[in-house]
Amino acid sequence: AQTVTQSQPEMSVQEAETVTLSCTYDTSESDYYLFWYKQPPSRQMILVIRQEAYKQQNATENRFSVNFQKAAKSFSLKISDSQLGDAAMYFCAYRSASSEKLVFGKGTKLTVNP
Amino acid sequence: KAGVTQTPRYLIKTRGQQVTLSCSPISGHRSVSWYQQTPGQGLQFLFEYFSETQRNKGNFPGRFSGRQFSNSRSEMNVSTLELGDSALYLCASKPQENSYNEQFFGPGTRLTVL
Numbered sequence: 001a002q003t004v005t006q007s008q009p010e011m012s013v014q015e016a017e018t019v020t021l022s023c024t025y026d027t028s029e030s031d032y033y034l035f036w037y038k039q040p041p042s043r044q045m046i047l048v049i050r051q052e053a054y055k056q057q058n059a060t061e062n063r064f065s066v067n068f069q070k071a072a073k074s075f076s077l078k079i080s081d082s083q084l085g086d087a088a089m090y091f092c093a094y095r096s097a098s099s100e101k102l103v104f105g106k107g108t109k110l111t112v113n114p
Numbered sequence: 115k116a117g118v119t120q121t122p123r124y125l126i127k128t129r130g131q132q133v134t135l136s137c138s139p140i141s142g143h144r145s146v147s148w149y150q151q152t153p154g155q156g157l158q159f160l161f162e163y164f165s166e167t168q169r170n171k172g173n174f175p176g177r178f179s180g181r182q183f184s185n186s187r188s189e190m191n192v193s194t195l196e197l198g199d200s201a202l203y204l205c206a207s208k209p210q211e212n213s214y215n216e217q218f219f220g221p222g223t224r225l226t227v228l
Contacts, residue, residue, distance in 0.1 A: 035216070044117075045204065045219040091157065100147055100208065101170050102217065104157035 006105035023092030031097035040088040118220035139207030146188040
């Protein structure tokens with residue numbers, strides 16, 4: 001069974017600084033997708049960024065980028081120029097290409113200090 | 115387009131009762147997945163429906179069931195409620211199965227079992 005591990009239950013960052021959230025996963029499959037989801041307090045979960053396993057190039061979305069290390073099964077999220085609105089729970093998730101089931105990590109609570 | 119809607123948003127039940135939660139996906143989306151979110155277990159996959167067929171099921175007891183209608187709306191039912199069923203139940207929809215497209219999450223139904 002696939003597992004996703006987020007080793008940092010909580011992180012904090014100063015506004016305008018950069019922070020990196022860690023995620024590792026375990027799978028025996030070769031075709032899969034990885035995602036970072038953001039869940040603000042009492043608000044809906046939204047997709048931050050996604051990565052296809054077969055793509056070597058790291059995905060970027062504005063201030064958000066990932067460091068995808070397939071051999072190490074690592075998928076970290078870097079948030080640049082952090083903003084107060086970035087404060088939320090961040091979940092790393094894995095999905096096999098043959099299923100819709102998302103396997104989530106336990107999440108990292110990010111606090112942004114003004 | 116309207117987002118994923120879930121009703122009711124909040125629900126209080128007592129042990130032994132039964133509950134039905136509803137999810138209306140984004141128009142045109144045919145895949146609907148359900149997740150349970152608790153502080154202890156995190157986000158766990160319940161089941162996924164596509165074109166009225168259950169495609170995947172998570173590791174939950176038979177008290178948890180679901181269905182999908184021809185208009186893609188989905189319901190999940192929990193019978194003989196237990197205190198441990200208290201959770202946020204999230205629904206997510208997607209345009210088609212097993213594609214790169216992201217899943218869009220609803221706001222969730224907060225179920226409290228007393």
